[in-house]
Amino acid sequence: MPIYEYKCNACGKNFETLVIGSSKPECPSCESHDLARLMSACGFISKSSGPGGETQVKSSGSSGCGSCTSSNCSSCGVG
Template sequence: MPIYEYKCNNCNHCFETLVLGSDKPVCPSCKSPDLSRLISKCGFVTRSTGSSDDSSVSVSSSSACSGCTATNCSSCTSG
């Protein structure tokens, strides 16, 4: 199921929502359909293959912001 992150161009509210088929999301704060879809970071795990010791694992965080799930919006302090 595709969950997308959006920023409302009317009130600058950042949110994520499940989008099914041809559904057109609206801002939950002001109900505006004028939205910009944000580029989301995904969480993943990679294993090192460059040495005989493949025990090193690196994990990427799923969000750059600590206060919300958006990666870059006007309400975020780290974006």
């Protein structure tokens, strides 16, 4: 059950929604089904020991983690 990002072609709102099976998502603002699915940045966190034993945190995607849009997040240690 993936979470997809959409842009509503009717009102312009961007949103994420969980898609179950073949269900058709609708805009939470205007309830339109005229949607464009957006490409999502894949985000992950990889922790490893670097030179001197310090922890290095690397992330992929446009944000620091998948649960927020910040590039510096105290809840997941990215930053």
